[in-house]
Amino acid sequence: xxxxxxxxxxxxxxxxxxxxxxxxxxxxxxxxxxxxxxxxxxxxxxxxxxxxxxxxxxxxxxxxxxxxxxxxxxxxxxxxxxxxxxxxxxxxxxxxxxxxxxxxxxxxxxxxxxxxxxxxxxxxxxxxxxxxxxxxxxxxxxxxxxxxxxxxxxxxxxxxxxxxxxxxxxxxxxxxxxxxxxxxxxxxxxxxxxxxxxxxxxxxxxxxxxxxxxxxxxxxxxxxxxxxxxxxxxx
Numbered sequence: 311x312x313x314x315x316x317x318x319x320x321x322x323x324x325x326x327x328x329x330x331x332x333x334x335x336x337x338x339x340x341x342x343x344x345x346x347x348x349x350x351x352x353x354x355x356x357x358x359x360x361x362x363x364x365x366x367x368x369x370x371x372x373x374x375x376x377x378x379x380x381x382x383x384x385x386x387x388x389x390x391x392x393x394x395x396x397x398x399x400x401x402x403x404x405x406x407x408x409x410x411x412x413x414x415x416x417x418x419x420x421x422x423x424x425x426x427x428x429x430x431x432x433x434x435x436x437x438x439x440x441x442x443x444x445x446x447x448x449x450x451x452x453x454x455x456x457x458x459x460x461x462x463x464x465x466x467x468x469x470x471x472x473x474x475x476x477x478x479x480x481x482x483x484x485x486x487x488x489x490x491x492x493x494x495x496x497x498x499x500x501x502x503x504x505x506x507x508x509x510x511x512x513x514x515x516x517x518x519x520x521x522x523x524x525x526x527x528x529x530x531x532x533x534x535x536x537x538x539x540x541x542x543x544x545x
Contacts, residue, residue: 311400312344313393314415315361315386320532321416329363331415332370333531335540339370340415340531343544345377351423353411357403359384359396394503401494412505414485418544419528421486429521430488437493437509440484441520442528449480450509450520456481458518461510472513481520484528 318330331341338346341358348356356379360367364387371381384400391399397412404410409430411423421440430438441450451460451471459473462480487505496516497508509518529540 311357311359311384311397311404311410311412312341312348312415313359313396313412314341314367315359315364315390315396316392316416317362317390318416321534324534325362327363329360329367330531331358331367332363333416333537335418335531335537336545340418341367341370342374342377343418344413344415345379345381347419348411348413348423349377349379353423354379355382356380357382357384357400358415359386359391359400361386361390389502391502393505394497394499394508395501397505398494398497398500405491405494407491409488409490412487412489416531417485417529418531418540419484419486419526421484421523421526421528423486425523426486426488426521429519433519434517435488435519436490436496436512436516437487437518438521439487439519440523441481442484442522442524442526444482444524444528446482448483450483451478451480452520453477454479456520456522458509458513458520460513461506470510472510481522484523485530 314331318325321330332339447465448463453459453475454477459475460471462469498511527543531540
């Protein structure tokens with residue numbers, strides 16, 4: 311599932327007339343880049359959630375024949391639900407016998423999904439997600455085994471601790487995550503909420519692990535000035 315419903319407030323003025331997922335990096339939309347990223351790992355069944363300028367995303371998907379994948383739209387036009395709420399709404403579309411992967415439309419990375427999945431299965435985690443050692447306004451906090459224990463906002467000093475451990479170290483979230491199907495039976499939140507809330511509410515009793523891939527290419531294309539840097543990294 312690719313999260314593409316956000317308002318993209320940091321990406322103005324583009325997002326005053328377009329969804330951020332259709333912002334161009336080297337003449338390809340962020341959405342196309344991520345569809346092709348998933349294709350490199352044999353993933354061609356993709357759900358895309360939409361809210362902000364939803365019709366433009368649907369039109370782009372149709373005009374480009376889903377870029378060779380099978381894209382199903384999860385329609386959130388009535389209310390933007392954030393990542394957690396969006397995931398829960400898409401539950402009927404995601405259910406199968408296999409784990410599933412989510413990523414944000416506005417990140418670009420060459421994190422190996424194969425390696426992430428192997429790590430996830432080997433460690434029998436409920437959720438595994440990519441993390442790197444980079445500067446970020448917010449970090450997840452991990453113990454020495456890279457088990458999720460908390461979260462902190464580096465701008466405000468706010469902390470949320472799920473497991474108290476003296477050895478906690480901060481890492482930045484890569485917005486690529488693998489989930490077991492059983493997560494749907496465990497998510498306590500409803501309505502509009504972030505996956506961060508879900509991770510922290512489950513961390514004490516479930517194995518939620520960070521997969522470190524520092525050194526891989528990664529960029530959060532969160533602001534217009536990020537596009538120039540993204541174009542240097544990703545063709």
